[in-house]
Amino acid sequence: MDQFEVVVSKAERLTPRIREFVLARGNGAPMPGWAPGAHIDVHLPDVGRRSYSLIETLSPRAVEHPTGYRIAVLQESRSRGGSTYMHGLKAGDRLTISPPANNFPLGAGAGEVALVAGGIGITPLLTMACELSAAKRPFSFHYAGRSRSELAFLGEVERLTGANATIHSDDEAGRFFDLEGLMTRLAPDVPLYLCGPLPMIESAIALAKRMNWPLGRLHFEIFTAPEEKSGDTSFEVELKSSGRVYEIPAGKTILDVLLEAGEDPIHDCKRGDCGICQTGVVEGIPDHRDYILSESERASNKVMQICISRAKTRRLVLDL
Numbered sequence: 001m002d003q004f005e006v007v008v009s010k011a012e013r014l015t016p017r018i019r020e021f022v023l024a025r026g027n028g029a030p031m032p033g034w035a036p037g038a039h040i041d042v043h044l045p046d047v048g049r050r051s052y053s054l055i056e057t058l059s060p061r062a063v064e065h066p067t068g069y070r071i072a073v074l075q076e077s078r079s080r081g082g083s084t085y086m087h088g089l090k091a092g093d094r095l096t097i098s099p100p101a102n103n104f105p106l107g108a109g110a111g112e113v114a115l116v117a118g119g120i121g122i123t124p125l126l127t128m129a130c131e132l133s134a135a136k137r138p139f140s141f142h143y144a145g146r147s148r149s150e151l152a153f154l155g156e157v158e159r160l161t162g163a164n165a166t167i168h169s170d171d172e173a174g175r176f177f178d179l180e181g182l183m184t185r186l187a188p189d190v191p192l193y194l195c196g197p198l199p200m201i202e203s204a205i206a207l208a209k210r211m212n213w214p215l216g217r218l219h220f221e222i223f224t225a226p227e228e229k230s231g232d233t234s235f236e237v238e239l240k241s242s243g244r245v246y247e248i249p250a251g252k253t254i255l256d257v258l259l260e261a262g263e264d265p266i267h268d269c270k271r272g273d274c275g276i277c278q279t280g281v282v283e284g285i286p287d288h289r290d291y292i293l294s295e296s297e298r299a300s301n302k303v304m305q306i307c308i309s310r311a312k313t314r315r316l317v318l319d320l
Contacts, residue, residue: 002098002099003098004025004097004099006025006026006095006096006097007023007094008091008092008095009022011090015150015151018073018074018120018150018152019073019075019087020072021070021071021089022070023069023097024068026094028067029067030065030067031066031068032099032100033063033065033066033100034066034102035106036063036124036130037053037102037106037193037221038101038127039053039102039103040052040054040069040098040099040100040101042095042096042097043096043097044081044082050086052072052223053123054069054070054100054123054127055071055123056070056126056130057127057130057156059130060131069100072120072123072152074120103221103268104124104193104195104220104221106132106193110137111137111189111190112140112187113128113132113137113138113140114139114142114190114193115129115140115142116179116182116194116204117141117142118144118197118200119145119146119150119196120196121194121196121221122151122152124221126153126156129141129157129161133160140166141157141166142168142177142182143157144167144176146169148167148169148172151167177200179203179207183204184211191216192217193220194218195220197224198222198224201222202291204220205291209295220291222272222291223271232250232310233250234248234249235313235315236248236316237257237311237316238315238316238317239263240282244261248310253270253307253308254307254310254318255270255306263320265277267307269307270307270308271291271307271308272289272290272291272305272308272309277305277306277307279304279305279318279320280302280318281304281317281318282317283315283316283317284311284312284314284317285312285313285316286304286309286316287311288305288309289308290308306318
């Protein structure tokens, strides 16, 4: 099942910039199950697909045979159409969605876990907290935002954490959330799950490298689409299997151009953090912009994420 239609059964404003929606089948039939960290893609007319994390805060068993999907959407100040469209929805409106996918799974085990949410990044971590709480697995919860008025789900966070969550708002604290302090204080065997604004995630990645965290200890999910950088220029991509050559202009990714041309490379996130579109590089040097390759993988220039990375040479030959 690639896509199916749902109806907005609930639309509610949680904060001045965040609206919550419940999506269900028109006939009330069960929806595909999912696990903590999963998201759905909503396919919006004239806008494209947008990814939203699924939320469950009452029982982890509710995600096995759900009759509805609960999501929350932030009205972006620089919206490219997605959040504006979603904020215009009302109960009874219909949408097309893809079944749940999960690039941000909660690891199994009994050890302690640290959850860090920045702003709307709270959504996938709520379900993780629900799962951890039900399993009586120890965890810490840290929720940060610019102001308390922008922090949704505070009541549910308090219930799930027994009021032991660390809540930070910049306007009250007079400073940004001390991510470095938190990462320094964590015991060496505690994994960190982080979702939030891109600068927060990039800071965590840089800190993890500086602190020599082992690969896989920091888990994160990015929902921000890549932006064109100043100085980006066009380059060519040749597909090894067919010999077809495509021009990749500034402002478009390799994946964008291939999809528009009718090619069918496997992909998912389009943000460089899931690894599904990873492709072998036969010739040329990539301009790596992903968030998952190790330093040695980048230095080898043998693989790249075609959803976000570009080229340092005039042509790339890809193993496609």
